[in-house]
Amino acid sequence: MRGRLGNRIRPACLMLLIILISMFLNPNSAKAASTSASIKDVDRVVADTAAFMLSTVKDPQVGSVGGEWAIIGLARSGYTVPQRYYDDYYSHVEQVVTANRGVLSEKKHTEYSRLILALRAIGADPANVAGYNLLMPLGDYDKTVWQGINGPIFALLALDSGNYEIPFNKSAGTHATREMYIDDILSQQLKDGGFALSGIAADPDVTGMAIQALAKYQNRTSVKAAIEKAIQTLSRLQDDDGGYASLGVKNVESTVQVLMALCELGMPLDDSRFAKNGKTILDNLLTYYTKGQGFRHNADGSGVTGMSTEQALYGLVNYQRAAAGRSSLYRMNDVASLLSTNHQANVGLPNKHKDVQVMPVVESGKTFSDIREHANKTAIEALAARGIISGINATTFAPNQSMTRAEFAAVMTKGLGLKPKATNAFKDITPASWYSGAVGTAYAYGIVKGTSTAAFSPNRTISKQEAAVMIANAAKLCGMNTALGTLETRDMLAQFGDYTKTAEWARAALAFNYRENILSQDVWNIEPTAAVKRAEIADMLYRMLIAAKLL
Structure with a gap:
């Protein structure tokens, strides 16, 4: 009996031993490896590195090292700096x-793209720097891609940091679009799945940066496939110590760019594909750190450099933001101006009503679980961060749900920073109703009218043409020129198949919204009487506030 039992146990023990040996020899067989570095470790390193950077980059200039990347890392970290620091840089x-x-x-x-990113990080307007629009050069496709893959990579990062429209560049041989930049990056993917400045072998730095630029578009089939191949390549290129080498040299910058890629994608750093011998990318990055002295460039102990320290800082800041559930380093929908009043660009148009105010960020990084891949995610998050729009509860926005006239009035008055005013103009608005102040304010400033001389119909769903009229009224209050002639209105609306179904009283307002790109012209029909969705309203208001220099 004992012999037969022993014969049964031996194969089982042997099998267990084989499994254990296999797991030891192949650490990636586990689902994930936990990083030995904690968020508290990262917080301490970020604070120490930010302090070191302030002591070494005392007067940041326009440039790569000691300039924009230092500004981006410090601004996105939230580390306290003297007020003059950002003011002097902007000067x-x-x-x-x-x-x-x-x-x-x-x-x-890339000189423009880098500067746009820094300006966005401190809440400045890149479209108006001493009267110059720094976004304009990115409208020239040929010149932007001339320098190679870095051109479209950083053009996308810069444009998407503030969801900026690409301005029409009259001198451009080929007017750029986001799709053209995306396609240009995709066309340069190598056979091994990675990207490089030149040659046929993937470089981890460039592959990481390409993923960062494409991350926002990862729900597109072609982009998703390219990213998956690139991720596989980066996993294969990772060294046994969790880090990366470029041109045969292990260095912190390569490690940072891969970390940045994972953060922009929303991937955890302890993903099993990026853990070698129990070491993650984060573990490796921290080995380059020297307390009070920043980050070294090489793994062999070479001295600290400005470039290595600046890149390590913004990489760790991106990890911090991901760990806290905040928007990533380059998704800057949550930025507030870090400049003094004299330097703030977004204070509204010259002719705006004196009561219209810029709404500050009150809840940085605010988002909702049901908008992660929504087309209007940027607009919703930007408004939510400023308390202009809210979800139906703390975690849900309900982007496809309709909105009532009262809810729309509330969103509009908050968006313009107008103080509540009571009204007795409508019999169906009682002083005790939650929307009384919002409707009263919107009515007092000429943003809304009633559905009759005595009724407002607060609970009625708002239609697209009604929303367009109210947006146009608000835009006029913000100092925008909303006037259109009869011919201009007709020409603008005639491109849509159902323009004759629009109400006469709404046509000029609809034409204004299309002219200013508050409503997209890339549709066949206006659908004027259709109920407008919450996400669509957020996008309309967001675009109007940007045009009015209030966001």
Whole structure:
């Protein structure tokens, strides 16, 4: 009996031993490896590195090292800096832009992209720096892609950081679109699945940066497939210590760019594909750190450099933001101006009503579980961060749900920072109703009217043409020129198959919304009487506030 039992146990023990040996030899067989570095470790390193950077980059200038990347890392970290720090930097930007008459480079358009990212990070307007629109060069496709894959990568990152429209560049041989930049990046994917500045072998830095630029578009089939291949390549290129090498040299910058890619994608850093011998990317990155002295470039102990420290800082800040559930480093929908009043660009148009105010960020990184891949995610998050719009509860926005006239009035008055005013103009608005102040305010400022001389119909669903009229009224209050002639109105609306179904009283307002890209012209029909969705309203208001320089 004992012999037969022993014969049964031996194969089982042998099998268990084989499994254990296999797991030891192949650490990636586990679902995930836990990083030995904690978020508290990262917090301490970020604070120490930010302090070190302030002591070494005392007067940031326009440039790659000691300039934009230092500004981006510090601004997105939330680390407290002297008020003059960002003001002085912005003054330097104005001086450089003015001295060069808005031309930072004839060929390297990454100069514009990098500066746009920094300006966005401190809440400044890249479309108006000393009167120059720094977004304009990115409208020139040929010049932007001339320098290679870095051109479209950073053009997308810059444009998407503030969801900026690509301005029409009259001097461009080919007017750029986001799709063209995306396609350009995809066309340069190598056979091994990665990307590189040149050659046929993937480089981890460039592959990581390409993923960062494409991350926002990962729900597209072609982009998703490209990212999956690139992720496999980065997993294969990862060293046994969790880090990366470029041109045969292990370095912190390569590790940072891969970490950035995972953060922009929303992937955990302890994903089993990126854990080697129990070491994650984060573990490796921290091995380059020296307390009070920043980050080294090489793994062999080479001295600290400005570039390595700046990149390590913004990479760790991105990890911090991901761990806290906040928007990523480059998704800057939550930024508030870090400049003093004298330097703030977004204070509204010159002719705006004196009561219209810029709404500050009150809940940085606010988002909702049901908008993660929604087309209007940027608009919703930007308004929610400022308390302009809210979800149906703390975690759900219900983007496809309709909105009532009263709810719309509330959103509009909050968006313009108008103080509540009571009204007795409508018999169906009682002082005790939650929307009384919002409707009263919107009515007092001429944003809304009643459905009759005595009724407002607060609980009635708002239609697209009603929303367009109210948006146009609000835009006029913000100082925008909303006037359109009869011929201009007709020409704008005639492109849509159902324009004759629009109400006469709504046509000029609809034409204004289309002219200013508050409503997209990339549709066949207007559908004027259709109930407008909550996400659509958020996008309309978001676009109007940007055009009115209130966001």
